[in-house]
Amino acid sequence: MNARNLTLGTIVVLVATAAFIATFGFRDPGIERTGPAFLPRLYTGALILLGLALALSRRPSTDAGGAPARSLVGMAIVAVYVAALPWLGFVLSTLLLAPSMLAYVGMRSPWVLILLPLGLVGFIQLFFTVLLGIEVLPGQLWQ
Amino acid sequence: MLEMLGQGLVLAMQWQVLLFLLLGVVVGIIVGSLPGLTSTMGVALLLPLTFAMEAATGILFLIGVYFGSMYGGSVTAILINTPGSPAAAATVLDGYPMTRKGEAYKALQISTLCSSIGGFISVLVLILVAPQLAAFALRFSAPETFALALFGLSIISTLSSGSMVKGLISGFAGLLLATIGLDPISGITRFSGDSLHLLGGISFIAVMIGLFAMSEVFRMMEGSSAVRAATGQMVKSVKDKAGLSWKEFKSLIVTLLRSTGIGTGIGMIPGAGADVAAFVAYNEAKRFDKDPESFGKGSLKGVAAPEAANNSLTGGAMVPLLTLGIPGDAVTAVLLGALLVQGLQPGPMLFENNGPLVYTLFIGMLLANVLIFVIGWSCIRLFTRILSVPIGLMIPVILVLCVVGAYALNNQFFDVIVMLLAGMLGYAMKRYDFPVAPLVLGMILGPMMESNLRRALIMSQGSLDIFYTRPVTAVLLLLALATLLSPLFRWLRTRRR
Numbered sequence: 221m222n223a224r225n226l227t228l229g230t231i232v233v234l235v236a237t238a239a240f241i242a243t244f245g246f247r248d249p250g251i252e253r254t255g256p257a258f259l260p261r262l263y264t265g266a267l268i269l270l271g272l273a274l275a276l277s278r279r280p281s282t283d284a285g286g287a288p289a290r291s292l293v294g295m296a297i298v299a300v301y302v303a304a305l306p307w308l309g310f311v312l313s314t315l316l317l318a319p320s321m322l323a324y325v326g327m328r329s330p331w332v333l334i335l336l337p338l339g340l341v342g343f344i345q346l347f348f349t350v351l352l353g354i355e356v357l358p359g360q361l362w363q
Numbered sequence: 364m365l366e367m368l369g370q371g372l373v374l375a376m377q378w379q380v381l382l383f384l385l386l387g388v389v390v391g392i393i394v395g396s397l398p399g400l401t402s403t404m405g406v407a408l409l410l411p412l413t414f415a416m417e418a419a420t421g422i423l424f425l426i427g428v429y430f431g432s433m434y435g436g437s438v439t440a441i442l443i444n445t446p447g448s449p450a451a452a453a454t455v456l457d458g459y460p461m462t463r464k465g466e467a468y469k470a471l472q473i474s475t476l477c478s479s480i481g482g483f484i485s486v487l488v489l490i491l492v493a494p495q496l497a498a499f500a501l502r503f504s505a506p507e508t509f510a511l512a513l514f515g516l517s518i519i520s521t522l523s524s525g526s527m528v529k530g531l532i533s534g535f536a537g538l539l540l541a542t543i544g545l546d547p548i549s550g551i552t553r554f555s556g557d558s559l560h561l562l563g564g565i566s567f568i569a570v571m572i573g574l575f576a577m578s579e580v581f582r583m584m585e586g587s588s589a590v591r592a593a594t595g596q597m598v599k600s601v602k603d604k605a606g607l608s609w610k611e612f613k614s615l616i617v618t619l620l621r622s623t624g625i626g627t628g629i630g631m632i633p634g635a636g637a638d639v640a641a642f643v644a645y646n647e648a649k650r651f652d653k654d655p656e657s658f659g660k661g662s663l664k665g666v667a668a669p670e671a672a673n674n675s676l677t678g679g680a681m682v683p684l685l686t687l688g689i690p691g692d693a694v695t696a697v698l699l700g701a702l703l704v705q706g707l708q709p710g711p712m713l714f715e716n717n718g719p720l721v722y723t724l725f726i727g728m729l730l731a732n733v734l735i736f737v738i739g740w741s742c743i744r745l746f747t748r749i750l751s752v753p754i755g756l757m758i759p760v761i762l763v764l765c766v767v768g769a770y771a772l773n774n775q776f777f778d779v780i781v782m783l784l785a786g787m788l789g790y791a792m793k794r795y796d797f798p799v800a801p802l803v804l805g806m807i808l809g810p811m812m813e814s815n816l817r818r819a820l821i822m823s824q825g826s827l828d829i830f831y832t833r834p835v836t837a838v839l840l841l842l843a844l845a846t847l848l849s850p851l852f853r854w855l856r857t858r859r860r
Contacts, residue, residue, distance in 0.1 A: 249551065251548075256549050256553055259813050259816075261543045269533060274532065293584075295787060296787075298580075298762060302783050322722040324584075325755040326755055327753075327755045348767060356767055
């Protein structure tokens with residue numbers, strides 16, 4: 221047995237089992253032979269079987285390589301940016317995020333750190349707001 | 364017909380008609396290439412601009428946006444693994460591997476050629492045999508649509524080239540995610556708890572943006588040697604500009620024609636969109652190919668098939684709209700609105716009452732495909748310059764476009780959160796070798812399959828006879844079975860050798 225397959229397969233089985241149990245909470249109005257829970261139960265049942273097959277698989281699992289820690293930090297930065305959007309709004313959040321992200325991935329030129337965020341925000345505002353009439357993520361503190 | 368075609372040609376050649384058609388195609392290509400902005404959204408948002416225009420000018424402007432956006436989605440799909448629209452989700456499968464192999468230039472040439480030729484042929488079909496085809500399309504009822512969706516889903520078996528178990532897990536996870544929200548038949552809630560946001564289900568476009576584009580951003584952040592090597596190769600391709608040879612193009616002609624037929628046919632069926640057409644065409648290209656193993660690794664036919672199919676769908680979708688006044692999908696519903704605003708009533712009488720105008724639209728549609736070729740072909744060099752941009756600069760640009768695209772879908776912040784979570788899931792899936800395409804396919808086809816299966820069973824009062832007594836349904840179900848079993852046949856054939 222392969223430890224990584226065992227872990228991944230167990231996660232699939234647990235999530236699918238939880239979803240399978242949740243289907244018993246669906247109210248069936250009884251207007252048809254297959255109720256609203258029919259296909260979700262079929263899918264979760266298949267997922268449980270497939271999860272078991274993966275957990276018991278001897279096939280060597282592959283890892284894409286690279287440094288996941290760097291990606292995890294990046295995910296955290298993006299999560300903070302997304303969390304700030306409803307308060308600061310798109311323009312301000314992006315003007316703060318883009319230089320931080322650029323600095324994080326190794327960009328040091330002050331021109332890039334200033335001009336890229338401005339250009340990006342300008343393009344989005346021009347295309348979405350002016351041409352298409354979509355107001356992009358207004359914030360509570362700054363619109 | 365020839366007389367009206369001549370009158371239509373004269374009307375279509377007016378400078379303002381041509382100018383707005385060109386503008387529509389350009390705007391459509393930009394809309395299509397931006398993640399989250401779909402053809403429907405582009406056409407709907409620009410509809411009010413056409414109210415003050417002449418009928419032919421306004422409608423052809425919107426048709427330009429529609430056709431252009433179908434092609435535009437492939438550009439970012441090929442270059443940065445980010446399908447601009449759901450229709451380009453299948454193009455990613457071989458388009459991006461071609462870019463990573465240093466063949467971005469060639470991939471864009473194939474996409475441009477196949478999109479424009481596929482679209483052109485489908486409009487010719489529309490002009491020549493629209494009424495007959497419309498009658499056939501109307502015979503598609505719930506059992507046939509269910510069988511078509513199941514046939515589309517059977518592609519999961521061919522998309523799971525690495526590990527079949529992981530591919531199936533991905534596909535069933537997509538199907539399960541698609542059941543979140545209100546049940547399509549009874550209207551009761553499923554898996555949504557007390558969340559109002561989940562009542563309408565999870566937007567598959569937000570998930571698609573996250574799985575393909577956001578996960579790629581997270582992968583780029585790793586700064587691994589594999590990513591650097593791939594980037595170096597991609598940049599090399601910009602310098603090499605190794606183009607498509609005549610021999611290579613000749614090898615694509617059968618795939619191009621087959622996929623055009625699939626796209627046009629699926630376009631006429633109400634409810635089946637360009638994403639379905641692209642995946643079905645991709646699967647058929649792989650099934651008929653002598654070297655199916657090359658698919659997913661940068662196959663030329665893997666780019667040609669979905670691109671020809673999604674653009675040829677546009678002509679097919681116009682068949683029921685113009686001949687019967689029935690819109691087959693959301694974008695043609697908006698176009699129906701545009702026709703009505705201009706005082707035109709689509710249906711059998713449209714050809715009688717407004718013959719010259721209808722033929723002006725036909726000529727305009729042909730021209731739109733020519734313009735896609737001219738603009739697309741002349742901009743390939745410009746598009747590939749994206750690859751010369753350092754990864755560090757690409758990361759915030761893609762990230763911000765993902766966020767704005769997800770938000771623009773419904774003007775809801777919730778979709779941004781879904782996109783981010785899908786990005787994290789996609790990153791983990793890629794890291795542990797789970798294919799992401801089956802999940803997207805499950806989310807696209809799941810609702811179509813479920814609602815039509817249950818409608819069919821209500822029609823037949825619970826009897827399964829309905830699935831094998833109707834010829835089209837039976838054929839599609841047999842094809843689905845053959846596709847599902849094809850990996851098994853391949854394995855048996857390999858063992859026998």
